[in-house]
Amino acid sequence: MLIRSLSNLECTHLLISTRVGHLACAKDSIPYVVPIYFAFEHNYLYAFSMPGRKIDFMQANPKVSVCVEEHGKGREWKSVIVDGSYEELPDRLGHKQQRDHAWSLLSKHLDWWEPGGLKPVTPALSDHSDHVFFRVFVDQVSGREAKETI
Numbered sequence: 001m002l003i004r005s006l007s008n009l010e011c012t013h014l015l016i017s018t019r020v021g022h023l024a025c026a027k028d029s030i031p032y033v034v035p036i037y038f039a040f041e042h043n044y045l046y047a048f049s050m051p052g053r054k055i056d057f058m059q060a061n062p063k064v065s066v067c068v069e070e071h072g073k074g075r076e077w078k079s080v081i082v083d084g085s086y087e088e089l090p091d092r093l094g095h096k097q098q099r100d101h102a103w104s105l106l107s108k109h110l111d112w113w114e115p116g117g118l119k120p121v122t123p124a125l126s127d128h129s130d131h132v133f134f135r136v137f138v139d140q141v142s143g144r145e146a147k148e149t150i
């Protein structure tokens with residue numbers, strides 16, 4: 001296997017073409033990782049969630065990391081790691097445009113809201129209005145690729 005670093009442009013391409021990643025956050029030195037859907041545009045990852053542990057963590061400490069990966073043929077893979085900063089997009093003046101923009105990006109996919117809008121013990125999104133749109137500003141990005149050598 002040959003491992004090489006991806007260029008910034010290649011990282012951007014993977015972030016655009018991928019929909020799911022693993023979001024890592026930390027609070028009081030306790031780490032937490034969850035799978036999450038996102039949409040990437042102009043150096044931001046946009047996402048949607050109900051209140052819960054990851055939102056609590058990111059409100060307390062906005063520094064996050066997101067890992068996305070793509071598997072190729074055989075043992076080949078690509079992955080990108082984003083170091084970024086959490087920004088909440090609340091439903092109030094000053095944030096409405098960005099919140100609507102997050103909605104328009106995420107809603108390009110059918111049932112986009114379902115994983116973030118349902119919890120084991122709470123009713124469906126339609127019964128709630130306390131959902132959270134947020135975005136992660138990409139402070140730094142790195143990527144690697146593993147390729148078969150023959």
Ligand SMILES: Cc1cc2nc3c(=O)[nH]c(=O)nc-3n(C[C@H](O)[C@H](O)[C@H](O)COP(=O)(O)OP(=O)(O)OC[C@H]3O[C@@H](n4cnc5c(N)ncnc54)[C@H](O)[C@@H]3O)c2cc1C
Nearest residue numbers: 020034035036037048049050051052053054055115116119
């Ligand atoms: C492919 C995929 C896409 C998803 N997309 C989204 C999305 O866009 N937005 C979104 O909000 N959520 C998404 N989810 C669900 C997400 O992974 C979390 O389960 C959910 O958001 C709840 O997270 P929370 O921090 O609010 O947990 P809480 O509801 O506060 O849960 C507390 C505890 O439950 C456990 N827990 C929570 N989630 C999981 C889990 N997935 N697996 C195992 N244990 C868990 C943990 O121990 C956690 O400490 C997605 C999941 C998958 C698999």
